[in-house]
Structure formats: C-alpha cells, structure tokens
Amino acid sequence: MSIKRRTFLKAAAAGAGAATLAAPAIAQGRIEWKMVTLWPRNFPGLGTGSQRIAESINAMSDGRMTVKVFGAGELVPAYEAFDAVRDGTAECMHEAPYIWTAKHPATAFFCSVPGGLTPEEHNAWIYHGGGQALWDELYGAFGLKAFVAGNSGTNMGGWYNREINAPEDFDGLRMRIPGLGAEVLTRLGATTVNVSGGEILPSLQTGVIEAAEWIAPYADLAFGLHKAAKYYYGPGVHEPGPANPLSVNARAYDALSGDLQAIVRQAAGNEAARLPAEMAYGNAEALHALITRHEVDLRHFSEDVTNRLLAVSADVVAEVASEDELSRRIYDSWSAFRDKAIAHAPYGTHGYVARRALRAT
DSSP: OOOOHHHHHHHHHHHHHHHTTOOOEEETTEEEEEEEESSOTTOTTHHHHHHHHHHHHHHHTTTSEEEEEEOTTTSSOGGGHHHHHHTTSSSEEEOOGGGGTTTOGGGGGGTOOTTOOOHHHHHHHHHHSSHHHHHHHHHHTTTEEEEEEEEOOSOOOEEESSOOOSGGGGTTOEEEOOHHHHHHHHHTTOEEEOOOGGGHHHHHHTTSOSEEOOSOHHHHHHHTGGGTOSEEEOOOSSOSSOEEEEEEEHHHHHTSOHHHHHHHHHHHHHHHHHHHHHHHHHHHHHHHHHHHTSOOEEEOOOHHHHHHHHHHHHHHHHHHTTSOHHHHHHHHHHHHHHHHHHHHGGGSHHHHHHHHHHHHO
C-alpha cells in the first residue's frame, strides 16, 4: 500500500505523458469511444450500469457519440483498465478506485474505505464537500478525470468456509478481499489476495481461498458463490458504500465539444442514481432466493468482531494520510465530513431504519 512521493510524481508524469497519446476515434462525423470495465459485460448491477451509461451517451448525443462497452478481459484484463485508459487503449472505464491503491493509496477514498461513508454520504462529500476537486487533483496527475457513476451499496461481509465468531477466527484465513479492507484483515492475521470477480468461484471451489467477499446478494448470487461457501456474513465494514465512477482519459474528454462533455457528465450522474436503485431491488430479491431456495446460512458478525474490524479500520485509514501532502488533504476533508455525517445519522435515514427494524421484530 505504501508509496513514496517521488515514485508517485514519477508515475504521474508518465501517466500525463501517456495521456497525450489518446485521441477520440472519429468515423463519418461520429466520435467513438471504448469503455473498459472491471466486471463481465452486462453483469447484474455493475455491468448493466456500464451499459446504461453507454446507451445514455448515445441517446443524448443523438448518435454523434457512441461508446462500446468491453467487459473484463474482452479488451484488457480487469486490473489493467487504469493503464489502458491512461495510454489511450480505451477512452474511459467504469471502475472501482480502491483497486488502484498501488498507484496511489488515496484512490480508495473515492470508492470506499473501511469504516467509511455510506453511498449517500459519499456522494454528498464528492458533490458538495470538496471531494471532486481533490479527486480531480489526484486523477489529473495520471491524465484522468472521473465522475461518480453509481454505487453498489454496502457490501456483505463475505462468504466463509469457517465460522467467524471472534476476531481471532480471521487468523490464518485465506481470503479474497481488495483495497484497504485487505490490510485490515491482514492485521488480524488473514492471508489476503485480490483476484478479479470471475476468478472468485473457482478459487473457492479449489480451496485456493477459504473465504471471499464480492459485493452483496444480487451480484453474489449471479456468480454462484453460495455453491462454494457455507456461511454468509453481513453487513461488512470494509466497503460501506463503494462508488463506481466513469473515469475518462483527460485529453480525449478535453477534445469533446462542450455539449458532449456535458452529456458524458450527465450520463454518469444519471447512473449515480440508477445503479444503487437496481442494486437495492436486486439485493432484496436475491437475498430472499438465497435463504428460501438455496438455504444459505446467513449470519451477522458478532459485536466483538464488528468492533475489532472498525478499530483496526480506523488505524489503517488514518495511516494513508501520512503518505504525502495530497493524501493528508484528502483524509482531512473526508474525515471532517464523516464526523458530521455520523452525528446526523441517528436522526436521518439510518435512525429511521434502526427503529423500523425494531418494529419489525
């Protein structure tokens, strides 16, 4: 996770240079972009969201601009998307910034960090709390520009082939988990790996890993993860609101006319609402199916486990601020808003949800 400032500056300079290679493809007066993603094409929620963005750009531009979507592995492997957009192999990606912490550790703040913000709170910070300007500064150093374009919602805690009754039960566990969440579990003794979504089920089935988190019931059911793990724990604290931006090659974006730039931004903004709605509906339906048809053993983490995860998470996230001056400013802005959001939460949606649950029982 650690990165030296000089290494970041060198990588950023290389990214900016590579970005100059990109230029929008033009055919018969139309601008044609390629979008790469970190998930299979048309995968429920994430993949369908990517396709909606492309369709919105095509429709709002009346065909003057088209975007062709390539799922993970179709044009480049999932975890090569960042570099593909930097160097102009594709003009944009629908992505999850916490994947790129090796590029710069603060990228995680623009997706989700352990013990962090809910989807609604994340959007509030980005749109109104100064998050977008900081994001522009960070991604701009790599020749990229990003716009919020969805959120997959609070993740489950994952699928396990052993019970997790105490923090000590993570010790020695081989688990798939990305981002700063992996560092949290590493400090609890787990051995973590970050394989792409399509590799999770075979890794569980062959025993390469004993546990894995992906997203939530809608996406987890689609991958059939219930076929390879006994226990399903939730909610997780490692990704309370993972945002999925539309990130574009800055030079390709700057070459667009003003109206086409606005269309790209609006298509992303539309999906900031549509994708969470699809996930909320899909998760409710899928969890019902997992319980009633597949007899999944659904559990909450104990209070001791949750408290330990949150305590370690606070340390891991705070340490990112020490990486460089930009990381410090990002962390300070994010942390200040998080404190205020926590103070308001019991009197807003979260307070209502807690009381509704009490009534239901």
